[in-house]
Amino acid sequence: MLVNGKWSAEWHPVQATDKQGGFVRQTSSFRHWISSDGSTKFAAEPDRYHLYVALICPWASRTLIARKLKGLTSLISVSVVEPQLGEQGWRFGDYPGANRDTLNNAEYLYELYTRAEAGFTGRATVPVLWDKQNGTIVSNESADIVRMFNSGFGTLADNRIDLYPDNLRSEIDALNEQIYPRLNNGVYRTGFATTQISYQQAFNDVFAQLDELEQRLSDGRTFLLGERITEADIRLFVTLIRFDAAYHGLFKCNQRRLRDYPLLNRYLKSMLSVSGVRETVNIDHIKQGYYSIKALNPNGIVPAGPDMSDYGF
Numbered sequence: 001m002l003v004n005g006k007w008s009a010e011w012h013p014v015q016a017t018d019k020q021g022g023f024v025r026q027t028s029s030f031r032h033w034i035s036s037d038g039s040t041k042f043a044a045e046p047d048r049y050h051l052y053v054a055l056i057c058p059w060a061s062r063t064l065i066a067r068k069l070k071g072l073t074s075l076i077s078v079s080v081v082e083p084q085l086g087e088q089g090w091r092f093g094d095y096p097g098a099n100r101d102t103l104n105n106a107e108y109l110y111e112l113y114t115r116a117e118a119g120f121t122g123r124a125t126v127p128v129l130w131d132k133q134n135g136t137i138v139s140n141e142s143a144d145i146v147r148m149f150n151s152g153f154g155t156l157a158d159n160r161i162d163l164y165p166d167n168l169r170s171e172i173d174a175l176n177e178q179i180y181p182r183l184n185n186g187v188y189r190t191g192f193a194t195t196q197i198s199y200q201q202a203f204n205d206v207f208a209q210l211d212e213l214e215q216r217l218s219d220g221r222t223f224l225l226g227e228r229i230t231e232a233d234i235r236l237f238v239t240l241i242r243f244d245a246a247y248h249g250l251f252k253c254n255q256r257r258l259r260d261y262p263l264l265n266r267y268l269k270s271m272l273s274v275s276g277v278r279e280t281v282n283i284d285h286i287k288q289g290y291y292s293i294k295a296l297n298p299n300g301i302v303p304a305g306p307d308m309s310d311y312g313f
Contacts, residue, residue: 002110005119007088020198029113029122030137031144034129036154042131042138044153046075049138050103051145052112052128054081054090055282056289058184058238059142060127065234066149068276071158076149081109081126083282083289089124097282103132112137143176146231163231171225175232182209184239191251191296199252207255210264217263222270229274237271240264241281244306246290250297257306272311283313 001008036044051067053060067076081090082098090109092101106112110124116137129138129145139145150163164172182205189202213236216224224232239247243258259265272278291302 001121001123002113003121005114005117005121007110020195020201029120030116030140032138033144034138034148034152036152036156044156045133046156047077048131048133049076050130050132051076051078052081052101052109052126052130053078054083054126054289055097055280055285056083057126058242059125061238061280062142062234063127063129063145063149064280065237065277066146066163066231068280069158069161069163069229069234069274070149070153072149072153072156075153075156077103079103083285084292085289086292090126095288097285103130143235146234150231161229163229163234165228165230168225168230172230172232175224176235179209179213179232179236182206183213184235187239187243187247187251187253190253191247203253203255206253210256210258210261214261214263217267223267229271233271237268237277240268241272241311242286242290245283245286245308248306249303250290250293259310269311278312281313283308 032042033040034042034044034049051063053064055061064078067073067078079092079101080098082093082095084091084095088108088110092099092107092109094100101107104112104115106115108124109126109128112128112130113120113122113124115135125140127142127145128140129148130136131138139148147164149157186202186206186209190199190206193199193202213224221227223229224236240258243253247253248257258268272281287302291297292300294300
């Protein structure tokens with residue numbers, strides 16, 4: 001991580017724990033906003049913003065999906081880091097599906113953080129939404145970026161899809177507040193637990209939430225809130241698509257596989273059929289990235305399975 005703008009130690013997945021040894025996630029540091037009405041200093045303009053992502057990362061993948069669904073691909077350019085997490089964190093390079101940072105010529109993602117704030121202290125995480133005009137970070141909080149892409153670009157975006165409609169906001173917020181700690185972050189709480197009790201608590205949360213979601217889909221609905229896709233679906237999908245490939249094995253979330261849930265399995269395939277979603281998924285990056293975490297897999301062996309051909313991968 002960075003301390004006063006200097007890289008201080010090898011990258012490690014766990015930077016903080018609670019009193020029971022549970023994984024504690026760092027709070028995002030940059031929380032600015034883009035608007036189309038002049039209410040913020042970051043104006044909605046074509047070719048002004050650039051998105052830095054890792055295809056292994058569910059939080060970054062949220063933003064890629066929102067960018068696709070809102071028709072912002074020609075307005076917001078993208079750079080993809082290599083999947084393996086090295087001693088200095090995310091790196092730009094030539095791994096298939098990744099690329100070099102031709103915008104800022106950074107070798108490592110953390111260099112963008114120190115350009116935005118010379119004395120920055122904290123972890124250099126993805127996604128990063130970068131302002132080309134001012135040479136700084138707008139946001140590194142995926143939830144904010146998804147909502148900016150949904151409503152912050154006004155008529156520049158494709159507004160036939162509203163990921164956060166007024167009449168569903170309370171339900172979306174309630175789902176997010178339930179799914180995030182128990183499942184989205186729950187798999188990380190399980191995988192990065194440092195005590196048996198914290199692991200068991202997180203493990204129970206993960207499978208209780210999956211069971212509840214399976215029941216929710218039992219009325220035949222296509223998406224979480226009916227027949228229209230919302231941000232709640234994006235937030236759930238990015239965890240589900242990684243579950244069998246990484247969380248079930250490496251993170252010890254092994255009570256059941258996702259494919260053991262018939263309705264969640266159907267739901268996952270429905271999400272993959274939404275135009276623009278499938279192309280944000282790279283199973284090779286996901287496996288290469290998670291299994292490069294030395295704290296969990298010191299020998300760096302990447303499993304040959306699972307077979308995901310029924311999902312089209």
